[in-house]
């Protein structure tokens with residue numbers, strides 16, 4: 001029996017989350033304080049994807065697929081001075097701008113008819129994060 005046959009239709013929403021980490025430095029241009037000087041963070045990124053439909057084995061999208069793309073993007077920033085690399089050589093490498101960059105890159109690769117990137121949360125420190133989405137919360 002397939003998952004679709006076992007599970008009655010519902011309007012339930014599945015939210016899948018994966019995490020990745022990277023270490024990089026940044027300097028906030030025009031910041032009125034010490035964060036305008038180069039300093040580093042151990043960043044953490046969380047990708048959230050939502051789906052209402054599961055496949056025959058009860059999966060919305062394989063966690064491995066979400067992790068692979070999230071890790072690939074995180075790796076591209078790892079051990080970099082963010083101000084040196086595109087697009088953060090033009091836009092300030094704030095947590096907000098990084099979260100939106102991850103969201104758009106992930107969406108371009110992972111979105112499909114039934115599964116979409118819903119939000120990206122980027123932790124700059126253990127105590128401060130930004131959650132970015134382009135859909136109503």
Ligand SMILES: Nc1nc2c(c(=O)[nH]1)N=C([C@H](O)[C@H](O)COP(=O)(O)OP(=O)(O)OP(=O)(O)O)CN2
Nearest residue numbers: 026028035039041093094095096097124125127128
């Ligand atoms: N909205 C934002 N505010 C700040 C950002 C940001 O990206 N978006 N970034 C910074 C700096 O990058 C800074 O490194 C972070 O500072 P803070 O969170 O204050 O971290 P501290 O470890 O210095 O924490 P304290 O509690 O102030 O000791 C600043 N703001």
Ligand SMILES: [Zn+2]
Nearest residue numbers: 026035039041
């Ligand atoms: Zn910082």
